[in-house]
Amino acid sequence: MTEGRPTTRARSDEVYVVGCGMHPFGRDDTVTGMAMAERAVREALADAGVGWEDIGYAAGGSDVSGKPDTLVGRLGLTGVPFVNVQNGCATGASTVLAVANALRAGEASLGLAVGFDKHERGAFNVSAARYGLGDWYAESGMMLTTQFFALKTQRYLHEHGVSERALAMVAARAFRNGAQHPMAWRRKPLTEQEILDSPEVSPPLTQYMFCSPGQGAAALVLALGNRAFDLCERPVRLASLALRTRRFGSFEVFSPWLPPGPHRSPSVDAAEAVFRRADLRPADVRVAQLQDTDSGSELIHLAETGLCDHGEQEELLAAGDTDATGRIPVNTDGGCLAGGEPVGASGLRQFHEVVRQLQGRAPGAQVPGAPRVGFTHVYGAPGISACAVLTV
């Protein structure tokens, strides 16, 4: 496989975010997934100051709420190429990748990425066959994502000497940030003790350490080269974006077996690739989004992406370093924990938050000091991760 090298591109080959829009996350029975997507797209177009008819290439993703390309029926029948992508939790990143590649390949100079979903209450349904597994695996009660997160976290805490309180600190910060964010679902701050005392779901994880399936939509307008500067006062450069599937020995959901360790996650590969290509280091990041389907995942991802060392998380959290006012603010919008996880929209929510932070117009808690380097990270089944570095 070709590995990423630091990329030196002419400005004319760079891709920029020039507009973003978002439908509030949460739960609202009066609005469909497609309607939320339409609103997010219209907001992104207005933000970029362009019309739908200016879009030359579009990509969309939704896990369960309809075929994204049917959005053309709502947005306008311009004939635009519209590709649907589906990569689980990495769907949002896949839409951005599809559009960025198309722009660089010369297919268009202005593109749109949109993601949306509206899930039913409760955990996601799964099909063993769809994952290439026998029925026995689900029937005997081992095919639950919550178990996976708990098993991975349990082992991680043990190996790296992190306490369960760190898990509560992650969730408490998420709800603190969510409380300030107008588009978050959960807006009530919770204390660490409340989080630890909430019902046990799968130890070491309690109820408030898990995000819920929810609903939402987010969209970005992307532009190539100089077009971006014509449209936008402060375009945000997509310095690098990498999607990686798992390598042998990663610890993934729905694994009836694992090889003896070490278990290297695709998050490590994706993060290394984006920092290498952007010619930046994790220490340069001033605002980060990390996949936080649960507290344990965020904790693990902090180290896997290189933002801290393994085992260092508890100290970082206790010192407030990951707060909006800290050294390395994480999930300033409350992440999945406060926003819920509409699978198709979640990755684009991350871009939305980081872009607006870098533009100095965060909807919630603004990171002070005009951050210039942002980072996004998603991770999901069946062992896929996507990271991006964004800069102004």
Next chain:
Amino acid sequence: MTEGRPTTRARSDEVYVVGCGMHPFGRDDTVTGMAMAERAVREALADAGVGWEDIGYAAGGSDVSGKPDTLVGRLGLTGVPFVNVQNGCATGASTVLAVANALRAGEASLGLAVGFDKHERGAFNVSAARYGLGDWYAESGMMLTTQFFALKTQRYLHEHGVSERALAMVAARAFRNGAQHPMAWRRKPLTEQEILDSPEVSPPLTQYMFCSPGQGAAALVLALGNRAFDLCERPVRLASLALRTRRFGSFEVFSPWLPPGPHRSPSVDAAEAVFRRADLRPADVRVAQLQDTDSGSELIHLAETGLCDHGEQEELLAAGDTDATGRIPVNTDGGCLAGGEPVGASGLRQFHEVVRQLQGRAPGAQVPGAPRVGFTHVYGAPGISACAVLTV
């Protein structure tokens, strides 16, 4: 929207097909969709003389038979970026587009596109909500793809003075070609009269004028620039590929209403775009693949793509012009009519056939005279078409 212009690319920016593989189409209960996909990929890799670990970017599509990116569990856990796309009948083209754009964008120099599906017997199930329609539409018996094809064909024959016998000629040629093709499903030639006398499904279309949902898989290895010539004696250039969604007033499946005509299909837009970009004319095409979910569709697509004039089809068919030995051979492998339509695989089957024709090694009836320009066309719900021009 940015319209395509004739593209003058340096050879280093051209994308070529350097290997192809296919699992026979049809129905075989002993093999899963994923297993078929694996076989097609391995065959394509062997054909290109490369290993899975050489692939730097992959895209896959399947409508109902699993998450394509889980194929990494069978092919090898190399960490490769693997994007899943889903665009109905245009899924195969979307995989090729995703890979070609990634190669041109500098993501990798070698990529893989794979499509597969294994459908249940009988017509596809539909969900009104998924198409943004009320339940009444399906419940009252109007939400069937077969009706749509029949209604469109009925009107087309009426407007352009084409007889029902032309529909039988299309199917007869498909089965004639299929009979010679080792990977086709239907290998028994049928006379025009047998086709006309088969049970009426939705007039003017009879049973043998419709393709069936089936199973199959196909894969392509794509290479950028000089890499292609290092790998392959006769790489086939992807001169252009365009995907288009419908514009206002096209006549699409599941339309409770239509505006008064004319009804312009996205096939017209996609075909015009690829010929313009490739700087070639429809008359240059020497081997073509047209979406033939039914005889009427192929008939209509012949004219919509510019391969003939509206109303000229019957004459062309009667003269044998669309036979493998004719002036403009169409669906030399028997198309969907003889192959069935595994949605995710069907578009890549088209590429497989055209590539092998242009390389002079067709598995079935070889077009004589070393054809140099090939064409593919798919069309499907919800009003999407993709065309490609391939050259040697």
Next chain:
Amino acid sequence: MTTRLVAEDLFEGVDPMRLVGARCSGCHTVVFPRQDSCPRCADGAMSAHVLPVRGLVWSWTLQAFPPKPPYRPPAGGFQPYHVGYVDLGEVLVEARLEVPRREMRIGLPVRLTTMPAYHDEDGTEVLTFAFRPDPSPEEDR
């Protein structure tokens, strides 16, 4: 026997019953059923628009085999039926056609009617819209 319409928002009035779509104030596009945004232009506002009851068969076909669910067969079980598009001038509407095969042709004058589609579990007859041959096509046009 109680009856209900297959979907209330498709209809307006009772006797005579009319189909109701929507019309764009910007580009005058007429759609059916009604929807909130114009599929053609971004500018117009959509408002309810009652459709003509008379038109011409624009295309037709037969549904020869029983559709899978969510199709709901009528009380007596599935019988082959005709469907088609009816040209109402400003819009073509897809509908069940209550027209005998021998009379069926593109261009046939037809007018709006209702027909039983299926029965609810509680026995309620569910009516849908259809078009039947128009005995007096020139009248009121």
Next chain:
Amino acid sequence: MTTRLVAEDLFEGVDPMRLVGARCSGCHTVVFPRQDSCPRCADGAMSAHVLPVRGLVWSWTLQAFPPKPPYRPPAGGFQPYHVGYVDLGEVLVEARLEVPRREMRIGLPVRLTTMPAYHDEDGTEVLTFAFRPDPSPEEDR
């Protein structure tokens, strides 16, 4: 009462029952359940490979709420249960853990057993594999 195994191809032998995976002749990777191709290398051939019956808890958790279908609860209804990975040396296997919460810890020696998972409609008891605390962890290792 008749019993059956949750999936025949996971097991080999009866008394003692063993789990059977597959091992790659090329890179010696051991997988469970058996599969035809090696997930690690392209070269090796996979052949059936009986797994050790003794191991150590590598990670564990509790399933506190009743899973949705396709999970099938036992005859008496859902009761919270433990799952985990057991380190068998050459491979870690995910399994139900029949270990009391107070004894549960990473590193606990366990050995293979079977347990009723659910009942078929005809009353057949369906057994799955599990691990329970190993009273004599040093023996036979």
